[in-house]
Amino acid sequence: MLTSKGTIQGYNGVATVDKKHQIIVDAQAFGEGQEHHTLKPVLGRVENRFERLNIDASIYGKGLIITADTGFANEANNEFLKKNRINAYIPDNQFRQRDPKFKDQKAKYGKRHRDTVKGQKSVIPASEFTLNVTKKTCHCPAGNEMWLHSEGTTTGGKLKLSFEGKLTDCRHCPIKTDCMRNPASADTRHGHGRQVAFTIDSGKTATDWMKKRVDSAKGKLIYSHRMSVVEPVFGNIGTNKGLNRFSLRGKDKVQGQWQLYCLVHNIEKLSRYGRIGLH
Structure with missing residues (x-):
């Protein structure tokens, strides 16, 4: 299994x-x-x-x-x-x-899971990105429009939108060291820009x-x-x-x-x- x-x-x-x-x-x-x-x-x-x-x-x-x-x-x-x-x-x-x-459970007993993996670099969170659910578009903190990488549903039936920054934008972005865990990935033609995903709850x-x-x-x-x-x-x-x-x-x-x-x-x-x- x-x-x-x-x-x-x-x-x-x-x-x-x-x-x-x-x-x-x-x-x-x-x-x-x-x-x-x-x-x-x-x-x-x-x-x-x-x-x-x-x-x-x-x-x-x-x-x-x-x-x-x-x-x-x-x-x-x-x-x-x-x-x-x-x-x-x-x-x-x-x-x-x-x-x-259970609101005080973590403070009393500690967190069961770490927020970030030990030794992993922290980057600009997804909350700093601008999402337009109606148009299904996303803009990064630098103001560049990202492309829709994938669209699907979670096991809970919610809409999940995944975006990725364009290589030409991420490669020369002045804040890429703060935005990407591996900034060098945007320096090659086969690399990737910053990736971010959003889960949208429709309530239905x-x-x-x-x-x-x-x-x-x-x-x-x-x-x-x-x-x-x-x-x-x-x-x-x-x-x-x-x-x-x-x-x-x-x-x-x-x-x-x-x-x-x-x-x-x-x-x-x-x-x-x-x-x-x-x-």
Whole structure:
């Protein structure tokens, strides 16, 4: 699977847990490092299982609430949840920064990530560049117009515009040493001028819809329960059962190993706290 450290041979175990009993209702192994793509197949399998066992034809209309961590948040998943009217709360990775309760967290505990890479030169920030969203143009602090390098959308569905300074402008610019981390790059015909990117929030995406749900008082209350629902399950399997990593190769074998450990977790729950009735 592809990770931030390169491509490694590995699998990611995903489990769906109910809040009341902490029973695993679905367990799957995926061969990708990211979790975005796993939401739809996981929900689909849970719904099919409930229908096949005559528990319920639809799991979404009975007051069901779905929560997941930020790894599952992207525009496609939020659009899927909104379109199907699924009562879900999946925050983006900036939701803590919007919460006033966490405004003093960095001052108290320190920053989790550095603002700049150690040893990296600081340059004129993007806020000093003049952007015209309507015309999709940008002017650098020296007043030169930059060319639109690329236009696309982020995982949150926002418009992203990337600009680059013209070589002829950056090469002879009097402030290029303050504007570029590598000013010499503009001195060659195959080099690059100053690059800058902007993310434009239209406020009309499915991600914005999800943000409003998560940032509401009800959303904060609901999502606060997720930590006590699913994390103890992973703690039991990883720490008590010793499954810190998969020991087999091949998706079928890894899937079997993951589901076996999840099955042991469920049996343990039933033996200690549950009752098995005969019908």
